[in-house]
Structure formats: structure tokens, C-alpha cells
Amino acid sequence: MITVIGFDADDTLWHNESIFDANHTRFCALLSRYHDAKTVETTLYATELRNLELYGYGVKGFALSAIECAIELTQGRISGDELREIVVFAKEMLRHPVELLDGVRETIEALAPAFRLFVITKGDLGHQERKLAESGLTRFFERREIVSEKDPATYRRILEAGGVQPGEFAMVGNSMKSDILPVLELGAHGIHVPYSLTWQGERAAAPEGGGSRYHSLSSIHDLPGLIRRLNAGTS
Amino acid sequence: MITVIGFDADDTLWHNESIFDANHTRFCALLSRYHDAKTVETTLYATELRNLELYGYGVKGFALSAIECAIELTQGRISGDELREIVVFAKEMLRHPVELLDGVRETIEALAPAFRLFVITKGDLGHQERKLAESGLTRFFERREIVSEKDPATYRRILEAGGVQPGEFAMVGNSMKSDILPVLELGAHGIHVPYSLTWQGERAAAPEGGGSRYHSLSSIHDLPGLIRRLNAGTS
DSSP, X not given: OOOEEEEOOBTTTBOOXXXXXXXXXXXXXXXXXXXXXHHHHHHHHHHHHHHHHHHOSSHHHHHHHHHHHHHHHTTTOSBHHHHHHHHHHHHHHHHOOOOBOTTHHHHHHHHTTTSEEEEEEESOHHXXXXXXXXXXXXXXXXXXXXXXXXXXXXXXXXXXXXXXXGGGEEEEESOIIIIIHXXXXXXXXXXXXXXXXXXXXXXXXXXXXXXXXXXXXXXXXXXXXXXXXXXXXOO | OOOEEEEOOBTTTBOXXXXXXXXXXXXXXXXXXXXXXXXXHHHHHHHHHHHHHHHOSSHHHHHHHHHHHHHHHTTTOSBHXXXXXXXXXXXXXHHOOOOBOTTHHXXXXXXXXXXXXXXXXXXXXXXXXXXXXXXXXXXXXXXXXXXXXXXXXXXXXXXXXXXXXXXXXXXXXXXXXXXXXXXHHHTOEEEEOOOSOOOGGGOOOOOTTOOTTEEEOSOGGGHXXXXXXXXXXXX
16 A cells, blocks of 8 residues: 655755756857867766765756856856856846646645655755745654655655555656655555656666556646556556 | 654764864855955855845855855856866865764764654755764664754654654754744744854844743753753753
8 A cells, every 4th residue: 555655856846957047058059169069068967966875966066067067168268258158147036936737736736635745856955945845844744854865765764764664655756766666666556647858868778667556647636546546456 | 742853964973063164264255366365255155145035045156146245246257277276176075075973973862762754855865864874873773864954843843744743853063043942932842052153044032031941051971861851841
């Protein structure tokens, strides 16, 4: 029986990658007199990956990587005036209003009376806290976990702290790598709800063969029905 | 009776402000052909304060504020080559080895058998986690809380989550503003152990009159003795 449902936040509860994507485009435009967009994108991604362990996830690390990338791609010739644009991007991203995905509010409200709900997200601590507060969903989540990495050890710690057995836990999220594969490894259910865009660093193949604890939905609207069928043993 | 002791981390368990201070000096040197050190310091602090709500505490926000400040102070004339130095500073700060303050290890080891110990710190999530792991002290702390702000509401939430009454809690830290005043407000004990340097944004006056729950020590060495006297009713 599934009694506890965990939700990823960025691109599961609210739009996020679309905001990063728009700022990647602005970044390419900023550097367009130096390099073509493909070179800029490739170098930016390489810079982000190289810095991920040091910076972690979130807007501030992205901005520092973008600045480093811009300096590298122009061999230091880019001016402070041009780099100012990246600081402006970063602040706009941090101030961007929270836009819930279609169906999220109704789904959370429908599940809340019958299930313990957790939100488990990575990124900048303060930014994620502000987005959660602005979402209006805080009161539905018994546990709100902002973590630096979503690996099996992190999920195990959260389940233990909540007194939850893996078999009674389902994690819902858009990232196969961060939301699905680590919880399947623990023996929990993973419910993949893809977002229209996935950052390269979050891409992973679906689990081989799938297995009875892996599920995929095209919309979060279908989540209550899936949980009902799983708990009735008819799915 | 004090049964639970909370520790701040930066500048209480290990050196931190000395690292920021050294990088302030490097930053002033970087801009020395544009402005005197006093102007640079004043503008940097104003930039950090203005961005604090958006960026939070920690190295990444500091670096973004330093970049913004450098662009502003040179009216955009600073080059990418020069700004690269700030990215280099930031990475060095994030990689700086953890250096425990004198007496910390012995004090924690002495208190651990008899008290529940918490560590409560703000800053970048991943960076604080790495520093704690590197400190070798993780196993002594029952709760490890990395928070975005240290206000009475934050401390109340942590005490409630740990099932701790304010009267049985003592917080130890170098920041009057973040470690002492908010816990005194809740009815807990605040034990101030100043560090040799205090960032302007953390300075605050000692509580008026002091009161029996406010204590000041010149060294963490004296902590076990103070707790013993407080619990014996002789201090």
C-alpha cells in the first residue's frame, strides 16, 4: 500500500527548465558576435558539469558558470558591461514568479486528505524556500526537504526520518535520474511525469524492463487514479 | 537543566570570516587602479546587503555581488580577464580546507556523551555539508540543520522537530545577531564565543542588561565548565 507520496518541485510542481532555457537563449545572443549558438551551448554545459560538485544546483551556480564560460569563450575580451547582463539574468531568474504546472493544485488538494505528502527538491536553499512559500502549497507537505543531491542515500535518510518503509512510498517527478532511478533502487515506487524540457544533466534512460514499481504518466492529472489502482492491486 | 546544545558552524567550529576577509583584500587589490580600498569595501558591503534576500548567505552570493560591485565601480570598463579573478577567488573559497578552531574537537568530544548536540548553520547547502563532512564532527551531531536564516521562527521549528523545550537548550555561536539574540527571545540560553573577525552584517549589541540566560566566553574551552555550573545552579 502506498501511503506516502513524495513530489519533486522544479518542473514537477512548477515551471523551471523553461526559465533556464530562455536564459540559455539570451546567453547565446549575448555571445553571438563571438561564437555560434551551438559552441556557446556546448561550452556552457561543459562548464556547468565541471562546476556541479563545487556549486551544486540552482541559479547562483548557473550564473557563475555562465560568467566563467563567457570569459573563456572570449579569451577574456568580454567587457564588464556585457557581463553585467548575466548578473541581470540571474536576478530575474531568482525573482521569476512561480507558475504551477497544469493540474498540480487540484492533484495535491485531492491527495492531501488521504496521503502523507513530502516535497523533495534540490537547488539553492533560500530560492527553493521562497518558491515553495509563493506556490501556496506549503501547508500540504508534511516534510519539505531541500537537498544537495538526490541519490539513494538521500532518499533513505528522508524515509527513515519520516518513519516510512520504501514499499509504502511513491516519488513523483520529471527527472528519471534524480526522482525515479534512486527510489526504485531503494524498493519504492517511481512515477515519472516528464516535463516538456529536460536539462542535459538530468537525462537518463528509463529502467530496463520497467518493473512493477516504475510508472510513467503523461500528466499529473492521472496521478490519483494510478495510486488508487496500485493500492487496489489492479495496476 | 540544559540537555541540548546547539552549535553554529562558521567561525564557531571552524575558521570562515578570515577566509572572506582575505578575499576582500584580494578584491580591493583587483580594483586598486580604479578606486581606493575604502570605497571598494563600502560598495561591496552595500551590494552584499542589497542582494542578501535574493542570494542568501555563502560564497556563491558573495562572488556574484563582488562581480556586480566591480562592474558598477568601473562603469562596466573592467575586463573579463580581470573579472576572471573573482571566479578564481570563489572557487578557492569553496575548496578551502576546513580548519577547526582551537579547542573545538576536545570540547565536542567532552560534551557528546552527556548532551544531545545540534549544529545549526546558514550558507550554501552543498558547501556547508562538505565542510561538516570534512570536519570529522558529523557523528557527534544528532541534528544537522542548514538553514537560510537564523531567526526565532527557525530556532522554534528546530527545537519542536527535536522535541526540545527552550529552557533546556543552549546555543553556542560567534554571532550576537544570528546565534544569541533569537534564542534568548525564545527563552533558551545564548552562549556567545566571539571570533576575531565579525562580518559587518552579523554585528549586533549584546542584550541589554544581559539576563541570566546570556553568557559570554572568550574561548570554547570554557564551555563544559559553564554548562556544568549552569546545571548546578552555581552560575
